Amino acid sequence: MAQRGPVLGLDFGTSNSAAGYLCNGAPRLIGMGPGQTTLPSTFFFNFDTRKTLIGEAANQALLDGIEGRFMRALKRVLGTPLMHEERQILNERVTFVDIIARFLNHIKTRAEAQAGTRFDRVLSGRPVVFHGLNDPREAGAEADLRACYRAAGFDEVDFMPEPEAAAIASGALEQTGEVGLIVDIGGGTSDFSVFRSTPDGVSVLANHGVRIGGTDFDRAISIERVMPLLGKGSELRKVMGPGASPVPNAIFNDLATWEKIPFLYTPQTRRMVAELVQMAFEREKLGRLANLLENELGHEVAFAVERGKIAANAGHGTSVIALDQIERGLCAALPPEALSACLAAHARMLGTGLRETLGFAGIGAADIDRVIYVGGSSLMSVVSDVVKAECPDARHSFSEVFTAVTDGLAIAAARG
Template sequence: MKKLLYGIDFGTTNSALSVFDEEQKEVITTIIIPSLIYFPAGLSSSSASEYVVGERAVEEYLKDGMQGRFIKSVKQILSRSTFSETRIHNRRYNASDLVAIIISELKKRADLLMGQVCQKAVIGRPVFFDDDDQQRDTLAQSRLSKAAELAGLREVRFQFEPIGAAFAYERALKKKERVLVADLGGGTTDFTFLTLDPDRKDRSDRQKDVLATGGIYIGGDSFDSSFMWERGTPYFGKNVQYQGTSGKVLTVPMSLFAHICTWDKMNFFNSLRVRKDIEDYYYFSGNNPKFRNLITLIDNNLGYSLFREIEKTKIALSQTDNARFQYANMGIEIGEDVSLEEYNGIIEKDVRRIDDYLERFLTENAIKKEAIDGLFLTGGSSLVPAVRALFKKKFPQVRLHSGDNFISVAKGLAYSGYLFEH
């Protein structure tokens, strides 16, 4: 049997596992799946699968007419103290249970591929699960540890995700460099400044090479939420006026639409009080069709399918200067052209927050820009043009490098076996 180590990058959007041969000191293969779970609405028999994970979760969810429980962005609930559990098919699932489902799927696929069971892993974690909240960060870490145990992993160490990305990048270096690594994912943006040296890539002690770490709770999901607020919510009643009980013409409160700008928060509308408010606005606005759209969106659980189109628009604008934001489902009709310039304006506040944090990170750690030899970006959100432009403008003297934006962290985590020696 081979002596194996798994590097696991549990992500907001996608999760990846790299299989590392500890004797040959090389990554054998990497598996990547969407971080999605689907619980079918009705199980036809006792032998039916209780849930499906990854690519099949999307397929089955859409095939079933989006009627069951579809769960995404599970990583974001790790730090939420307000989330204790959810009940699905008369069974309670806490945060660790849900995370374990995805990690178990990755492990099962890897074990099957390798023909043996591996119980040793380095699992990635963001620098901060929640901005500057130590209590929530500790909660998230403990939940992730429990999830790893539930998934059947007995020997586990944790590594900051951008450090994992750095170790993957180090394999391509020819000489020693001080590198700023930015890992821009769906939920967080993390930074690490460290010394990378190809002559040290297999050393057992790398702690002194890490000079500074930091992060902010903002990522690709934030961009999607901003886009939904600007371009999506007007189709669901934002800015619509209605006749108040006093006879005055009023505008529907903006707060009503905040919860449809984050897909996983749409359950907010399940409350009877909010549902009644929506129906009242529909009536007193003269049955405005935009409120009919909102009711259709909620009643038919269409949030995920809508946000898929928002993400497609984002991806398209990472490759071209113009894209079409289009959605047609159950009477909801959205279709408008979006330019890259317009999109950049929509996410400007989010990008500025990343910029502001990065400037603070450099200042607090006394990192001079001229001391940075290399810049390495990874994560799906690093493909957004406004993000890349931010780094090019901020570090004009440094060449920008990118690896495989979706598996570089997992590969780097697999190279972090030195953690077991401490």
């Protein structure tokens, strides 16, 4: 019987992705660039060269103002009808399955070059929930992701819940008897897992998740602090008779949502906004929106919001979301109290999700020995504040938040 080849552990994330395999008994992460072991899950389709750029190259092309289409947060499309709709990009008609498959193949090719071997098998991380408990899109989301891996060239595809992989990476296999809580806050989902370390491995007592993550934090901040500068909440003159009507919110909600931004750059949307400018009491604000759409600056604004969020979370006073790309000197202040207010609803959802997880596990907060934080967005103070309030007596660990899932997948892949 032929020996089966090695397995690649791969964490395809909403914002960033990583991969690794076990080498000499330890996880070895795939280099994604100089000094980088994570790859932004981003795409840029260059209209001039007709090439597709991935990761940091895609981000840089966007920031350089090159003419093209930028995409991010495609993981959130899994399980929706958008995944299989064909659309014209560059010289061909493709689906999101095709696009994500090319991204995964890029990682596969890098891994094979660095490891000196083929990876036909993959152990992929998956969130506890893609969309929500009992959501009919759940099964379709995993099936879509499996289809992406197969289209990328993997013959065998298995999945492991991301928090379980993080528990393995945290050394849970060596801590017999410990009861731990994994708090995995990604770009699109927040997962909680309660586990107990046993001599036979990690026993997961409960998995639970809510569909909020770092991109939702960004969206809330953008809607509350940035969109009012572009006309959200302002009023329009009625076409007939006196009075006023509010500017429709839909365009601002889409503009604050990473995966929906590319679909706003249409002649129809630009014409609609031009009409709104003519009817607006505050033309200057709606004029900024028109300028943003005309110059396709939506993702630059989203990056600015993300930078402002990170700076505000650092706790050095009032942060500023710089919007010079729209108008010189334009900015939105983001003091710590405004950040807390923007994320208050998300904090409540996180707290509810955590308490529900403990209930599913049949234990109390006092039974948790250690809390392990995973994912870049777990560094947000709104997250740790909620968890520490619920589990004040536990040890709280923030080591390897960006690569813990990938490390665990690499270890589990070799064991399995």
